Amino acid sequence: MKKKSERKRLVILAHYYTPDTASTGQIIRELAEGLLDTFDVTVICVVPSYLGTIEEKYKTRKYYTEMISGVKVVRIRVPEFDKTKSMSRVKNIMSYFFGAMGAMGQIGKQDYVFSISQPPILGGLLGVWGKWVKHAKFIYNIQDFNPEQTMAIGYSKNKIILGAMMWCDKFSCKRSDLIITVGRDLGETIEKRFAGKNGSKDKRVPKYTIINNWIDEKEIFPLDKDNEKVAAFRRKYGLEDKFVFMYSGNIGLYYDLEGIIRVIEKFQGVRTPKTEETPDGRDVVFAFVGAGSVLNQLVTYTRQHKMNNVVFIPYQDKEELIYSLNAGDVHFCVNAKGIKGVSCPSKFYGLAAAGKPVIPGFIASLAL
Secondary structure, three states, rough: OOOOOOOOEEEEEEEOOOOOOOHHHHHHHHHHHOOOOOEEEEEEOOOOOOOOOOOHHOOOOOOOOOEEEOOEEEEEEOOOOOOOOHHHHHHHHHHHHHHHHHHHHHHHOOOOOEEEEOOHHHHHHHHHHHHHHHEEEEEEEEOOOOOHHHHHOOOOOOOOHHHHHHHHHHHHHOOOOEEEOOOOHHHHHHHHHHHHHOOOOOOOOOOOEEEOOOOOOOOOOOOOOHHHHHHHHHHHHOOOOOEEEEEOOOOOOOOOOHHHHHHHHOOOOOOOOOOEEEEOOEEEEEEEEOOOHHHHHHHHHHHHHOOOEEEEEEOOHHHHHHHHHHHHHEEEOOOOOOOOOOOOHHHHHHHHHHHOOOEEEHHHHHHH
């Protein structure tokens, strides 16, 4: 490890950070801690609030500073929010955006600014802001492309809004010193964004590289179904002696959850011969682990249609994830139609590490 006086200073702008359960927050934690031998690392993020609620101890000040495993963490107080209500989420996100801009003035000189593409558009703009005020190099980590993601799911069709979003994110890309994408398809999207006439490559294409997301295989690995904690998880949520199809992760807008529902409808009822049992006689059950903006919609639909083979399970702490993933017999790893080249289903790494069979989105569609 370099001496403190020899290390460069790096600030990471990330909406969420440990102990929040957001996947990007966990990735950023491992990244930040892994860079400590070379950099003095500061993370600017919100107070723990991924599920919408905030502990009382984080409601009295605007900023909180703490050290976590050698990383300096500056947290911004934001309002509680309801993921199902867009205005509530917007208020929360904007509080982070302006709070992060202010926090940049509290952390001293920085050599590098690393920002991710969350929240959409604003994450990139924060990186540009950090570059300007700190006279630092800006590294832009694009996990998802927007407005392409917004367009893919039809969340907005307002051409003025979508055009403004595209201009802003292309602006962030141009001002970056390096873009990091998490998959080959996303690299192709950068090329398309800056393509010249007739699709020719534009000399103004920003410098980019591809670094995939990852999973720590010392934390997630295959376990036998008879493992004590895997068995305990299955008992706790009524999965014992069942064949479990599982979806684990954000139950949000950008996933083909409607497709999964249509598959589930083919398995309505319990212990119906030839439709609801596996060859060894086990009942089939569908387990959704996590939370998100469409969770309530999903719960309501299954109740209205008396789909009693569906179980909803809350987010699991990171140290419990190995047991929940191993509790599934087969996992869904899905994205919404049109997401190819826009977003990368990084949850696959955890499923692969657990050694589980995976049904990708297009296979689920074929099953219909």
